[in-house]
Amino acid sequence: MLSGDDYNVVGKCDKSTQHRFTAIGVLVACIFVLCFISCYFAFTKLFQNYYTGIPIGLFFAWMITNIYLFLLYTLSKTGFPYIPNKPARYVATTIRLVFIAFIAIVVSKPIESLVFSKQLALEMQSFKQDKIERYEKSTNVFFADEINIIKDIIAQQKVLNNVIDEEQLSNYNELIRSKEEERDRLIKSMRILVGKSDYYIQGMIILNTKYPICWAITLFGIIIFIIPTYLKIFIHKDSIFYKTKHYIESYLVKYEYELFKEKYSEIFRYKYGIDIQYTECYTDPPFNTKRKIDKRERAERTVLTEDDLLNSLYAKV
Known part of the structure; x- marks a missing residue:
């Protein structure tokens, strides 16, 4: 098998x-x-x-x-x-x-x-560490820019007003603290995500x-x-294997073909009461690689051209 x-x-x-x-x-x-x-x-x-x-x-x-x-x-x-x-x-x-x-x-x-x-585990550890470091760097840069903008606003408020409202300052500080907490949370979640991922395709690459x-x-x-x-x-x-295999396969195909022809004749005989045999159009049925040629009909057959077809169609119109 x-x-x-x-x-x-x-x-x-x-x-x-x-x-x-x-x-x-x-x-x-x-x-x-x-x-x-x-x-x-x-x-x-x-x-x-x-x-x-x-x-x-x-x-x-x-x-x-x-x-x-x-x-x-x-x-x-x-x-x-x-x-x-x-x-x-x-x-x-x-x-x-x-x-x-x-x-x-x-x-x-x-x-x-x-x-x-083993080698892949070391390579993946290095790959993950590099990925985390690049993410931390880009995240720190992003939040540092936002925090610096807030600090610049605080500095401008002090320059313009010589003093800044304590409540407003507290709000700015709270905003800075929330940005820092969000930065730390994103970095931590990224570390967990990278640690759990196996990067299977990347590992194969x-x-x-x-x-x-x-x-x-x-x-x-x-x-x-x-x-x-x-x-x-x-x-x-020409080995015994193919000779035996081809004999069995040819026998099965020919046997089923003969059953088909018998069933074909039975349908017309019992259903319509007429005796009709299946018409063979090839000399090597059921493989059908050599088509029959009727030399007498072929000699008497007249082949028309495309112009003859067009003339026939337009004549009817």
Whole structure:
């Protein structure tokens, strides 16, 4: 099941092919474990709850693994007749591989944060301290300007009147005290907010910027995700696996097609009392890649031009 193909078909193959699919299944199981570790760590950081991370991590790991298995299955060679188009096939395969690499990168990043957790903790501590200092500096400057304006007003009042009313002075002092209390409250709340925030995305940015070695984990993750696709793509189309797989799939399609034609005739026979057979327009039904050509009708058929069509339309008008 984890190999992305029918177990019964794989069971009829030679030992080397079975070992190949066993390796694919083992790697997909490893991918599921990596996805769970990555999702669990990411959502634990997000929700700040170790128990919440378990069910959510399992769900997303299961979802990502199923998407990966679907992509892996689409890399199988088709056994049905088709019109070959190599550029389109190469583009489609490249898009799938790029998407798989993207999934691998997304999964590997939280694991990198886990592996370099000690270094990242020190970097984040420095980052938070710098953020707090810059906020305190800007806050102090802002409130210092406002307090200086109030003090200038008090000084101007004394210069103009030689004396200032005690009640008015008390109000000014109270206003200065409230500004200082608001400044201290904002700085304190900012310290608490910064202390509680984990800055998860910022941490990954710092990690990937200052510790390029973490990209080795990303490369390892991409390799783990790509190896099963390599093992799947390079199974020869004439191998026992594909011969068995294509025989079973072709048999099922042809069998269902024959049932469809029988049902088609039965509907007209029992509902309308007429005997009608389904018209075959292709020489290779039900795959329909080679259309029938009636040479006699084609020789007798007259092809008109666009002017003939316009003349016919305007003549009726």
